Amino acid sequence: MPWIMLGLIVVAAFGFYFLIWASVNAQLQAVKSGAIPAPPGGTGQFDEVLREIAPDRVPNFGIGLVSGIGSVMLIVFAASHVGTEFGWGTFRTLLAHGASRSGFLVSKAVSLLLYALVFMTVGSLAAIGASYTVSAIAGISAGSGVDLAEVVRVAGNSGYTFLPYMALALAIAVWSKSAGAGIAAGLVVYFAEGIVAGILVSLNKDYAQIVNWGLSRNASALTRTTTAAAGQDPSFSTLPDPTQAAIVLGLYTTIFLALAYWRLRSRDVTVGG
Amino acid sequence: MHPAEFDLSRSYARHVTEEVVLRTKGLVKRFGSITAVDGIDLEVRRGEVVGLLGPNGAGKSTTIGMVLGLITPNAGAAEVLGRDVRVRREDALAGVGAMLEVTSFYPYLSGRDNLVSVALLRGGGALARVEPLLARLGLAQRGGSKFRTYSLGMRQRLGIASTLLGDPALVILDEPANGLDPAGQREIRELIRELAGEDRGVLLASHLLYEVEQVCDRVLVIKKGKLIASGTLAEVTRGGGSYFEIVVDDKARAAQLLRGLGIEEIRETPTGLDVVADADRGAELNRALASAGLYASAIVPRASSLEDVFLELTEPEPPSASPAS
Numbered sequence: 001m002p003w004i005m006l007g008l009i010v011v012a013a014f015g016f017y018f019l020i021w022a023s024v025n026a027q028l029q030a031v032k033s034g035a036i037p038a039p040p041g042g043t044g045q046f047d048e049v050l051r052e053i054a055p056d057r058v059p060n061f062g063i064g065l066v067s068g069i070g071s072v073m074l075i076v077f078a079a080s081h082v083g084t085e086f087g088w089g090t091f092r093t094l095l096a097h098g099a100s101r102s103g104f105l106v107s108k109a110v111s112l113l114l115y116a117l118v119f120m121t122v123g124s125l126a127a128i129g130a131s132y133t134v135s136a137i138a139g140i141s142a143g144s145g146v147d148l149a150e151v152v153r154v155a156g157n158s159g160y161t162f163l164p165y166m167a168l169a170l171a172i173a174v175w176s177k178s179a180g181a182g183i184a185a186g187l188v189v190y191f192a193e194g195i196v197a198g199i200l201v202s203l204n205k206d207y208a209q210i211v212n213w214g215l216s217r218n219a220s221a222l223t224r225t226t227t228a229a230a231g232q233d234p235s236f237s238t239l240p241d242p243t244q245a246a247i248v249l250g251l252y253t254t255i256f257l258a259l260a261y262w263r264l265r266s267r268d269v270t271v272g273g
Numbered sequence: 274m275h276p277a278e279f280d281l282s283r284s285y286a287r288h289v290t291e292e293v294v295l296r297t298k299g300l301v302k303r304f305g306s307i308t309a310v311d312g313i314d315l316e317v318r319r320g321e322v323v324g325l326l327g328p329n330g331a332g333k334s335t336t337i338g339m340v341l342g343l344i345t346p347n348a349g350a351a352e353v354l355g356r357d358v359r360v361r362r363e364d365a366l367a368g369v370g371a372m373l374e375v376t377s378f379y380p381y382l383s384g385r386d387n388l389v390s391v392a393l394l395r396g397g398g399a400l401a402r403v404e405p406l407l408a409r410l411g412l413a414q415r416g417g418s419k420f421r422t423y424s425l426g427m428r429q430r431l432g433i434a435s436t437l438l439g440d441p442a443l444v445i446l447d448e449p450a451n452g453l454d455p456a457g458q459r460e461i462r463e464l465i466r467e468l469a470g471e472d473r474g475v476l477l478a479s480h481l482l483y484e485v486e487q488v489c490d491r492v493l494v495i496k497k498g499k500l501i502a503s504g505t506l507a508e509v510t511r512g513g514g515s516y517f518e519i520v521v522d523d524k525a526r527a528a529q530l531l532r533g534l535g536i537e538e539i540r541e542t543p544t545g546l547d548v549v550a551d552a553d554r555g556a557e558l559n560r561a562l563a564s565a566g567l568y569a570s571a572i573v574p575r576a577s578s579l580e581d582v583f584l585e586l587t588e589p590e591p592p593s594a595s596p597a598s
Contacts, residue, residue: 089377096341096373097391097435098366269343270335 062127083179425452
């Protein structure tokens with residue numbers, strides 16, 4: 001599974017870059033040939049989309065792409081990484097051979113952290129590679145090229161926002177002894193909390209005082225500050241301070257891991273565990 | 274902890290001089306309103322094989338779970354090589370090799386790699402024992418195959434191999450012969466005796482009574498979580514007494530006559546009667562039956578087998594006795 005996921009993120013990065021270029025280019029050609037009418041604003045918007053493919057846009061576009069797909073994959077991986085140990089009965093085997101429960105959880109958490117690091121690195125490199133490749137094919141100017149420091153900063157911030165979701169998926173997998181439950185809980189919180197928070201803030205900005213203590217708004221606070229589009233976001237002004245967001249996300253991660261440890265420590269491990 | 278200290282704790286298993294490798298005192302485990310284990314005391318010494326017997330749900334696996342620190346007892350304690358499992362679990366288990374009832378390994382790894390992963394956990398010289406153990410358990414040819422492709426018997430063999438990686442002083446085997454063919458079962462019996470011969474203590478939980486009879490020095494019988502019999506095989510089977518298998522046509526008259534001789538326990542069988550009496554009363558029974566014109570086709574002295582004793586001890590209680598419990 002870990003290797004497959006790394007392969008998938010590379011394929012996805014190249015695939016999306018090609019797909020975007022191919023579809024936009026096809027529309028441009030169709031407009032030029034008169035097959036379809038030009039959009040009201042002219043073809044400038046097509047050019048703007050194609051510009052996103054350029055290497056100097058990797059921190060915004062490429063890393064955003066990798067983060068969008070990667071977050072879901074890493075939540076799935078975190079829950080599976082622990083849940084399958086219960087499903088296969090290997091947690092029980094490890095304990096019977098003298099492994100400690102705390103050692104088990106620490107090794108899982110550390111390996112997940114390292115994997116997230118490797119995943120974001122491979123994903124970022126894939127996005128850079130895809131950007132250069134497709135730009136060369138499409139004849140798009142590389143501009144000032146890739147700002148590696150900015151790529152590292154944005155990828156680091158994005159990766160950090162995954163941690164509480166991964167910890168939540170891990171904790172639910174430990175409590176339920178099921179990878180499926182961990183995946184479901186992690187994805188539901190990841191998508192639903194963000195949607196609900198967005199709706200509430202759009203209804204009344206005062207709700208931000210409450211939803212800003214959740215996961216999604218703090219994650220947004222860290223990732224939006226890195227995007228040029230941040231200023232265009234109507235709810236941007238109500239997002240928490242990035243430092244506060246980092247602390248809150250760190251606290252959530254710690255709390256979820258502590259809950260997982262508490263449950264793991266106190267549980268009787270019988271057949272199936 | 275100093276590294277040297279750590280190494281010592283991981284490799285003491287074969288070097289400590291503790292005679293008793295496992296001792297439990299008053300182990301109790303309750304799951305809600307059900308008492309699964311109720312005050313179990315047991316001991317396993319070096320060089321002996323102790324059989325843990327009991328019907329399904331008697332509490333055998335729960336007892337083993339508490340010994341291994343997988344299950345927290347409500348009361349009592351388990352000591353391995355003198356170390357309390359609840360207090361110093363990792364240290365205590367360094368001297369234990371355990372195979373649980375359901376053998377579980379990583380399905381995507383080969384048998385060899387699964388052993389390597391356990392060996393890395395064990396530390397010490399465990400890694401060097403992987404290949405010899407694969408050979409000893411007859412898995413050398415299939416060591417490179419994925420665990421998920423293994424038959425039940427091969428999984429059991431791998432499970433047993435994993436118990437020996439840490440060169441343990443105490444080996445716990447929960448139903449090790451599950452899924453093995455007769456030849457495989459015999460090999461496992463021989464292996465268990467070899468382990469005892471290597472000065473290890475072995476705790477064997479098994480449903481196969483003939484297996485227990487052949488390899489165990491002592492047996493413990495538990496029922497509904499309570500220890501109801503323990504001792505050497507001779508001691509436990511002596512409790513079942515000796516009896517005579519009498520093949521006779523008129524069972525009713527024969528039974529009446531034998532009751533007149535002071536024999537109380539008489540069971541009817543398809544061919545005659547089983548009569549519980551001292552082994553030296555064979556001639557007396559024969560004479561009494563013959564003088565009453567009841568000629569027996571056979572009067573065979575029998576000693577209670579472990580199976581007889583086990584079935585008798587673990588016989589379900591009559592319904593009238595159940596409300597109190």
